[in-house]
Amino acid sequence: MTSKSPVRSCEDVDEAALNYAEIKALCAGNPKIKEKMDLDIEVSRLKLLKASHQSNQYRMEDSLLTYFPENIEKNKGFIKGFEQDLKTLEKNMPDEGAFLPMIIKGDTLTDRDNAGAALLEACKEVKGKDPMEIGSYRGFTIHLSYDGFYNEFQLTLKGAMSHTAKLGMDSRGNLTRIDNALASMSDRLKAVADQLDNLYKQREAAKSEVGKPFLQEQELKDKVSRLSVLDAELNMSVSKQQKQADRRVSKGGRPSVLDNLKQSPQAIREGKEKQNKYMEVR
Structure with missing residues (x-):
């Protein structure tokens, strides 16, 4: 479905389809045909593994x-941005309460x-997804946007990085949501x-x-x-059997039309008379 070689593999449970030569070999009791069929399966499996190995090699190189x-x-760049925003946050850290x-x-x-009330009033002026700058808080600029699909407002605090909070x-x-978004900055930096x-x-x-290299190449x-x-x-075995069958029903063993034509008229008449007498007797 993805046009790529599968990583996993399993044994084929379908019945093997034999061609005419293979059926004749089986009927003849030739043990080589089973070996050939087993080898066909093994070669196909190894070729698939090799193709997967080569695909992995190309992917790793890329x-x-x-x-x-x-x-x-x-x-x-993300780490540098978070570290810069953390410094800004430390400079604008409020006292307890x-x-x-x-x-x-x-x-x-x-x-x-x-x-909080002014923030809700500002939300009434936001109509679309395009962020609109409305102010600043704790050293970060405040941008508001509206998601019509989820019917919610989203506030983004922008410094070197962006920190978002959904508004209710x-x-x-x-x-509280805005402060939590800023407080989670250290966790995001760690991630x-x-x-x-x-x-x-x-x-x-x-x-x-x-x-x-492909380990099973040899x-x-x-x-x-x-x-x-x-x-x-x-x-070669099938060809020999076919030739032997052709010899048994060879052209030389069948009556020749040309030989009949070469017979004399007298011989032809005698043959017809014998046939007529035979029919009269019957």
């Missing part, structure tokens, strides 16, 4: 050239309830760092696998060679 370098650099001012539509709101109808709950470490390990594993060559010998022997 990954070493493009996938790993691109994703390693991308994750390095305090609320840092939120700027919405040019108004600086120092009260939590007022900030509770003004205080929205502020990206783990992913980068995993990419390094995968790259090293790919380097060690690239260039390895076995495949031997079985292909043996199969060619069996094919030649079986074809």
Whole structure:
């Protein structure tokens, strides 16, 4: 379905379809035909494994050239961005129970309830998915967008990276969601760092696998060679049997029309008279 060689394999449970030569060989009790059929299956299986091995080699080579370098650099950029945003967050960390001012539509709101209410009012002006900048909070710019499919508003805090929170109808709950989105920044940084470490390990594993030969190459060559010998022997055997059958019903063993035409008229008349007497007797 994917045009790629399958990684897993299983034995074929379908009945083998025999050609005419194979059926004749089986009827003749030739043990080589079973060997040939077994070799056909083994050669097909080994060729499939070889094709899968080559496909894996090409894929790993491509990954070493493009996938790993691109994703390693991308994750390095993410780590750098998260580290920069964490520094911004540390500079704008409120005291226990305090609320840092939120700027919405040019108004600086120092009260939590007022900030939550102003945020809900700003949502009424958002009509589509395109983010609209409405202010800033804790060193990050605030952008709002609306998802008509899910019927929800999404707030994005942008620094070097983007940090999102889904908004509801509770003004205080929205502020809690925003703070939680900023607090999860360290967890996201750790996840990206783990992913980068995993990419390094995968790259090293790919380097060690690239260039390895197909381990069953010699076995495949031997079985292909043996199969060619069996094919030649079986074809030769079938040809001999056919020639022998043709000799038994050869042209020389059948009455010749030309010989009949070469008979004299007298011989022809005598033959007809004998046939007529035979019919009279009957």
